[in-house]
Each structure stands twice: as C-alpha cells, then as structure tokens.
Amino acid sequence: MSSSTPLHFSDRVAIVTGAGSGIGQATAIALAASGAHVLGVGRRQEALEETARAHSNIAVLSSDVCEEGAADKIVSTAVERWGRLDLLVNNAGIAALMPLAETDRAVITNLFELNVTAPSLLAHAALPHLRDSSGSIVNVSSTYGHRPLAGGAHYAATKSALEQLTRSWALELAPEGVRVNAIAPGPTATDVLTAAGLPEDTVTQIRAGERERIPTGRLGAPKDIADWIVRIADPQGTYVTGQILTIDGGLELS
Template identity: 85%
Template sequence: MPSSTALRFTDHVAIVTGAGSGIGQATAVALAASGARVLGVGRRQEALEETARAHSNIAVLSSDICAEGAADRIVTAAVDRWGRLDLLVNNAGVAALMPLAETDRAVITDLFDVNVTAPSLLAHAALPHLRKSSGSIVNVSSTYGHRPLAGGAHYAASKSALEQLTRSWALELAPEGVRVNAIAPGPTETDVLAAAGLDEDAVTEIRTNERERIPTGRLGHPRDVADWILRIADPQGSHVTGQILTIDGGLELS
C-alpha cells in the first residue's frame, strides 16, 4: 500500500486505452495504486479482467477504439460511473514492419486509424470534461516517432503524427488549463511485435539486436514507462505541457 504522500491522483478519474497488457496495464495499475479511479479500455475482455483484478480502483470496458462512436461511449462510461474525467492516456497502438517495396494500403490505413485517428477522437470526446477538471492528456508515442525506422516508415510516421498532435494540442489548450504531453518508449518488453504478426524467431532476433544497441543494455519494462506517464500527468506538474519524453535507455543517442 503506498503512503498517503504517494496518493497524488486521489479522487481523479483516468481512462487508459490498451489496458489489457504491457504499458497500458502497468499504467492502469500504477494510477489505481496512486489513488485514481481508472477505466481500462481494450479489445480483449479476458486480459482486461486480469488488469481489473490487480486493483479495486480499476473498472474495465471492452471496446475497439476505432469503432464508430467508440470515443463517445468510452468517455461517457467513465463520466457516468465517477462523475468527472481528469486524465486520458492514449496508449493503445499498433506496429507494423513494412518496407516501401511491400507497401499495402490496408496496413497504412490501420496504422493511422489506431495510432492517430482514434486518439484524436478520444481527445475530442474527453475535452469538455478535461476543461472542467483542468485535466491532462498523455499520448504514448515511440522513440521512432522522432527517429527513422528502416522497414517501418509508416509506423514511425504515425507516431511522428501523434507527437505533432501533442505539441499542437498543448499550444491550443494551454490557455484553458488542459495539459498535453507524450511519452516515447523505446523497445519495451511487450507483445507488440507478436501482435504485428511476427513469429517467435523474428521477435527474438529483433529484441536481441535492439538490446545490443541500447546503452543501458536492456529493454524497457512496462513499469519504466508507466512510472513516467504518472510523473508527467501528475496534477502538481501544471507548468509542464507540450513535451515529448523519451524513455529508451539512451537508444536515441546511439
């Protein structure tokens, strides 16, 4: 049980997308442990239920964030349950390795639907409530949102777009007291590569190569990222907005 001084999100309400595993799950649990009431959103009900079992402050909603009307339903579910909204964590995302020679329209569309359009619509739906609470949006980008990724240009471009949305929304909403920041994880121990359709051998090879390039000598852990999401969303950090904080063990320096 955290000490009372650690309960910096007490009485605050947060929505975390992609909460069934990885960074989203770690963030939902960390927020709940810090006093927040959390609506964890994802597509897999069983995975969401595992997240909910981790803390009594977590409720879950199974939803495809790209579905028509999903953003409004998600925000309404949180506000109807707890009466307010203070934080939106746009964590859900997809990755794809797709060299230019193998460009596929459907893959591009899916990347931008999940990584750009859905977070935009969620932010739009959340905004009236965030204005009332002087709340915050945290977008989860990637170190490849601001560095090139050979063979994964469209994934990198979608995350770059999310970072530009972060800066632009921060500038637009600062006069209204709403902060917008982003966390950009480097290679992290999640199932994102398997979810992208890569087999176990390919995932192992990529992870080994990544680990060798990271100055700290290890992949990130979801808790590493979740910790910084909480720090940048901290209600006491009212003068921090428009920032992209990279958590990649120094990879972008190499």
C-alpha cells in the first residue's frame, strides 16, 4: 500500500473469522494494510500464522467459532489486547452439496451451526463494543444467498438466512449507530469446495462450469472480495447499512 493511501482504519480494531485462508486471509491483510489492528480467527494454527506473517498488525487466535463460549472468548481477546472493537467480519463458513434425496440431519445441523448460529453469537458478543465505537458488522454471504442452487439447497438456505439477519440487524441497530452489511461473493478461487469434501476432479469440473457462466470470464480472487469488505466497512461510510453487495463478475446477469 502506498504512503498516499488513506489509512481509514488507523487505530481501529477488527475481528475476522476464517482468517487462515481464502477470503478471510485476504480480508485480514487488507484491513491491516488500511491501518487496523486485526484479530484473525480460525481453527488451523499453522494457517493463521501464515496470515500473521503477512502484516505486523495481525494477531491470531486459534478457535472453533462453533464451540460453546467461543464468541465471548474471541471478542474479549480482541478487546483486552487493543481496548476496543470497531468491526466484526463474519467470514467463517462451510459449503455442502447435498441433493434432497441425500438429506442428512448432521449436514444440515453443521451448516446452520457455522453459517448462521456462530455469526449470530459473535455479533451478540461484539455488540456492546460496537455500540461504543459506532462500529459495524460485515457478514459474508454468497450469490446463492439470493439465487437457487440445485443440489445445494441447505447451503443456499443458510446464506439466505444470513442475508435476512443482515437486513434485520441493520434496521434494529441503526438508531444505535451500528451498521450491518453483507458481501455476497460469486464463485471465488478458494478451497471451500475441497473443504466440503469434494474430490479434486469434481472441483475442477465445477470451477470450469462456473467460469464459463461468468460474463467477465474468470473466477473471483480472494482479494476481489476482501477489497469490497474493506470498502463497505469503511468508518467514513456511515450512510450505508442493510445492504447485500454481490461481487460475482456479472454472474447474476447470465
């Protein structure tokens, strides 16, 4: 980042979940480069350490956001270290391709635990501090939060739920000066499909099909999404709340 770039997050504090790779890692780095003190949260310590090495403003905490008490632990770690909290980025999530004919209760439960319940508990824990700082929450949804996904209905449903939480929290918290927005990435070059347990040849086939349907002709890069998270969370953007911003290379138009 050049010295002429405004450091809009200077002396501000952000929590980013799922910071060990992909969009979360790129977001932690982008926020740190914009002046923020960042607590990067994830389950894999080695991956988190790689994120931390990218910028001196990043500290990390190995934690499963679904565990009992995790939300309070994560928020208190950031506040005790830096004395405040200005931004929560709810990025951690999982995908699952599960046709209705193969419905599995455990898969549904896991999807909602990580994609809906954990962000809710983190937002709850962060709220008193965000009220104090007139801060904001950015939820990471998906283009499939507002368009159907054959064979992945339950994943899409969790992201649709996250978008409705975003709108409802924004309306609820606006009088208190807390903004809530969401970024909805289209197909992005991350390990989310591999993490969902799909074999590499299937992932390659899916990615090729997605690339063909995207008008700009390429998958998103994590930095494409991270840059917009930073923009929508900018403390100077006080008139933007309750928005779902889709970053998908024009996929929604096709």
